[in-house]
Amino acid sequence: MHAIQQLPDNYEPVLEMNLQKNKKTALQVNGLAVGLTILLMLIGIIIHPLRFNLETDEDFKAFIIKMIVISVSYIAYIILHEFTHGVAMKHFGGQKVQYGFTGMYAFAGSKEDYFDRYAYLRIALAPLTVWGIIFLILNIVVPQDWFWVVYFLQIGNISGAAGDIFVSWKVSKMPDTLYVRDTGIDMTVYDRKHAA
Ligand SMILES: [Zn+2]
Numbered sequence: 001m002h003a004i005q006q007l008p009d010n011y012e013p014v015l016e017m018n019l020q021k022n023k024k025t026a027l028q029v030n031g032l033a034v035g036l037t038i039l040l041m042l043i044g045i046i047i048h049p050l051r052f053n054l055e056t057d058e059d060f061k062a063f064i065i066k067m068i069v070i071s072v073s074y075i076a077y078i079i080l081h082e083f084t085h086g087v088a089m090k091h092f093g094g095q096k097v098q099y100g101f102t103g104m105y106a107f108a109g110s111k112e113d114y115f116d117r118y119a120y121l122r123i124a125l126a127p128l129t130v131w132g133i134i135f136l137i138l139n140i141v142v143p144q145d146w147f148w149v150v151y152f153l154q155i156g157n158i159s160g161a162a163g164d165i166f167v168s169w170k171v172s173k174m175p176d177t178l179y180v181r182d183t184g185i186d187m188t189v190y191d192r193k194h195a196a
Pocket of ligand 1: 127161
């Protein structure tokens, strides 16, 4: 059983994370996102130098089309990212998966499910992994002048998962007896009470 709806009696909260309330955590996550963006931009420029060719009307039109494709795909990606978390939650036995939008960001979560460490790490990292592979394959198969269109989505996928990476890193260092409740807005880690 990777998901339970009732915590054992001897469990208590040991860690709480809410990026909207916890300024220090938010700063660390944003720092990680910025660092990843810079690193991935540098890698991209090495693989495929960024060149803007806007000399003719045709060039300009192609550029506008690419910008529109990036914008629309990125909005679709944000929804698919959360959907991927949701599917993973369901896969591991989540009963009450909910989707929502806070005005700041989209989320998937559950107020009534507690996932064990094994499941939670996979739920947290599912979008990064699945979409990372999809964008990598697309990056290889699309025509060269579409490289940066796909690569921008990949940068969004990886740096946008900074919160998922941060939370996974924290949880991976904690005991495997834990359970996590993630509402999509905040997450709480529960573990056995220490014998006094
Ligand atoms: Zn995520």
